[in-house]
Amino acid sequence: MFGNEQKISSREKTWRALAAQQAIKPGTKLSLREMQILIGGLFDANLPAFTPQGRSVYRAFNDADLDKQFGR
Numbered sequence: 001m002f003g004n005e006q007k008i009s010s011r012e013k014t015w016r017a018l019a020a021q022q023a024i025k026p027g028t029k030l031s032l033r034e035m036q037i038l039i040g041g042l043f044d045a046n047l048p049a050f051t052p053q054g055r056s057v058y059r060a061f062n063d064a065d066l067d068k069q070f071g072r
Helices: 010-022 032-044 063-069
Strands: none
Touching: none
């Protein structure tokens, strides 16, 4: 195994596959209400910063990060 990978049960793999299958695909237009519901659900999750595959969902930036990013 590599790095922080963990052994994943077949049940967990099934849940992850279902989550990925039901995910909203890139480019899908959502209403404001749909976006609010999604964001609310995100922060109700146990690990809101990661997808079932372990990828980051969002990234927090502070003022210094933004200044550096935009060359200020």
